[in-house]
Amino acid sequence: YAPTRCAAAQTSTEQSILPPCHHHEAVHDPQLVPCTCPLFSCPWEGHLEVVVSHLRQTHRINILQGAEIVFLATDMHLPAPTDWIIMHSCLGHQFLLVLRKQEKYEGHPQFFATMMLIGTPTQADNFTYRLELNRNQRRLKWEATPRSVLECVDSVISDGDCLVLNTSLAQLFSDNGSLAIGIAITTSKVHNAEAEM
């Protein structure tokens, strides 16, 4: 694997606590979406079908393929705010994993991880993603329905509706400053059946 680790360009703490998220208001053509890369304030907008190639070419975000993959986020010690981003190609779709280090409470950085479908909210409802950490005789699993990249990743993270790790837990799961995140995507029919049991 060749993971991409991108440091967020912005350094304003206020900005990361109260993310702007006004992109959508500027989009008049409902077929057009803004750049979904949370790293940069990128003026690009285009159709959903070309978001992946934009992320690859402009932001150099790698794609990992397979039903179950492991993303290695390196340099976890980097100061907040920092984002780690990878695309995951699976079941005929592309998903965006966003791992963010952010100080919701000053002086106490936390890690937030979520997956977004590069597709519509209706398409996203068909899937379940699982993030798994496994080290030092501890295991943490988070399963949820991915959000669509048409929604705002900042609000998902500020709502805390994602995998949340405090610094000490992140260290327990890290190996030499790197965090290995197991990622799996399934269609949500399996998830519904399990939930009924």
Add this chain to the structure above:
Amino acid sequence: YAPTRCAAAQTSTEQSILPPCHHHEAVHDPQLVPCTCPLFSCPWEGHLEVVVSHLRQTHRINILQGAEIVFLATDMHLPAPTDWIIMHSCLGHQFLLVLRKQEKYEGHPQFFATMMLIGTPTQADNFTYRLELNRNQRRLKWEATPRSVLECVDSVISDGDCLVLNTSLAQLFSDNGSLAIGIAITTSKVHNAEAEM
């Protein structure tokens, strides 16, 4: 199930952030342990074998039996600090589940859940516990080795080496103010092998 919900008696935030944990220093007989109930400053001490009956009789903590149980913590809206406690009888041992609502960061209560074996650290190494939340198409699982009640539950929680939930996530997993926590205990064969070496 008839879950017990106990509100912590102490209201000092400072005390909950910097737990005293000086119990052990006062114990000169290594066979004697202090009361392991984190709810009250209880002067009781006794042998490990009678901790369970002390917790039942003095602190009225219920015991649930079975390999996999569900503990329903009610009134999650109660202000921090609050503890929810249950004993779990399984595999010939008794475990103590501690769910604590605490404000590590002022104004931002979080929930911390961990399991302690009512036994020695060496015995605790033989087991793995799993806590699982499952609601609203989200699932969160935490697996770890239980600590011994001879260790301090306050330090486990202040270290964050446990299941940690922010308020919004706790609400997503709650139903009408109650949080259902699935609990399972298994033996960890790796640990057994290590213990025999």
